[in-house]
Amino acid sequence: MKGPGDQEDLRSLEVRLEAARQRHRGEQGKPRRLIDSNGAAAGFRVAVDLISGLAVGVAIGIVLDYWLGTSPWCLILFFFLGSGAALMNVIRTAKSLEAERKRRLEEGEKG
Amino acid sequence: MASDSNGGGIGEELEQQVHESPFHPMEQFEVRQIGNVDIFIFGLDLSFTNASLWMVISAVVATGFLLFAMRGSAIVPTRLQVVAEGLYGLVASMVRDNVGNEGRPFFPFIFTLFVFILFANTLALIPGSFAVTAQIVVTFLMAILIFVTVTVIGFMRHGWHFFRFFFPEGAPAWTAVILIPIEVVSYLSRPISLSVRLFANMTVGHVLFKILAGFVILLGVVGGILPLAVLVGITALELLVAVLQAYVFTILTCVYLHDAIHMH
Structure with a gap:
């Protein structure tokens, strides 16, 4: 028998379709599930960011000193620039992790 | 001078230890030539090694898995097809969320990257296999490839304007002296x-x-039970790490791509 049940089914289908379309358009960003699912991974990410910034700075300093014969001034300069870059990296990573956490919290309140 | 030769001695000694003992923890990472066909191109030793073999295996297994899983392309998917479509969906949503619609042309590249690293990482967990992604050359080559590609895309999209990327918007002009070098590093x-x-x-x-x-x-049969139990736990953890690191590598590629396309 056809009745109001059919209408209801159609409507719920419509709602689900719309939700799927929205997801597809990317208007509701799906939460990234894995990235900070454990603290060790986040900690490791930050540590690597810190070290790589400093390492690149020091490497550039040593190479420039070698080329220009200005030892040790470029090393000293780029040590500090590398430290700055390392901090910048860490701040950026921390910000993105924090944004993610917040988004997941909001997502959790809704769902 | 003395410390130099000393350092070399320790290095050689360590290397010898690694060569002699199959139980040395670093022995598993040793790259060995397979067969005796020496391939030299422009003086570079490009002979086929165990690392090359496991990269080929990763690529073949990944391609084979995806082809096999999608062979039916049924509307009601089989179990394997769900896995393959899940991988596709994961990367697709990753690209969409992190790069936006402009990221679509790069989806094949990012999907290939993710699947290759995922299979290389997980295949490395099979006893007796070779961990390709535990070779810094391999990971660094992938990273530098991504870095160069992303930088080229940035310059293609924005021209010289891309240099603005190195100076945060809204900062006072005089801070450029410090901020630009820091940003470049x-x-x-x-x-x-x-x-x-x-x-x-x-x-x-x-x-x-x-x-x-x-x-x-x-520790033998009795005492060895505890480390064996820990080993089982670590194996599960490493499976998580293998998947997670493939994911992190890919998501950071997306983030860098986003930066190149949108500039912050």
């Missing part, structure tokens, strides 16, 4: 952090395996 550190993260995670995991397995052998 930070930008240059990207391929290092990207490659070292994957490499270090995989290396640490596999060294841990080897050491714990060594304990099991040393």
Whole structure:
């Protein structure tokens, strides 16, 4: 028998379709599930960011000193620039992790 | 001079130890030539090694898996098809969320990258296999490839305007003297952090395996039960790490791509 049940089914289908379309358009960003699912991974990410910034700075300093014969001034300069870059990296990573956490919290309140 | 030769001595001694003992934790990372066909191109030794073999295996298994899983392309998917479509969906949503619609042309590249690293990482967990992603050369080559590609895309999209990327908007002009070098160094550190993260995670995991397995052998049937139990736990953890690191590598590629396309 056809009745109001059919209408209801159609409507719920419509709602689900719309939700799927929205997801597809990317208007509701799906939460990234894995990235900070454990603290060790986040900690490791930050540590690597810190070290790589400093390492690149020091490497550039040593190479420039070698080329220009200005030892040790470029090393000293780029040590500090590398430290700055390392901090910048860490701040950026921390910000993105924090944004993610917040988004997941909001997502959790809704769902 | 003296310290120099001393350092070399220790290095050689260590190398010899690694060569002699199959139980040395670093022995598993040794790249060995397979067969005796020497391939030299422009003086570079490009002979086929165990690393090459496992990269080929990763690529073949990944391609074979996807082709096999999608062979039916049924509307009601089989179990394997769900897995393959899940992988596709995961990367698709990753690209959409992190790069936006402009990221679509790069989806094949990012999907290939993710699947290759995922299979290389997980295949490395099979006893007796070779951990390709625990070789810094491999991860660094992938990272530098991504770095160069992304930088080229940035310049193609924005021309010389891309240099604005190195100066944060709204900062006072005089801070440029400090901020621009810092930003440049930070930008240059990207391929290092990207490659070292994957490499270090995989290396640490596999060294841990080897050491714990060594304990099991040393302590015998009774005493070896505890390290064996730990080893089982670590294996589960390493499976998580393998998947997670493939994911992190890919998501950071997306983030860098986003930066190049949208500039913040």
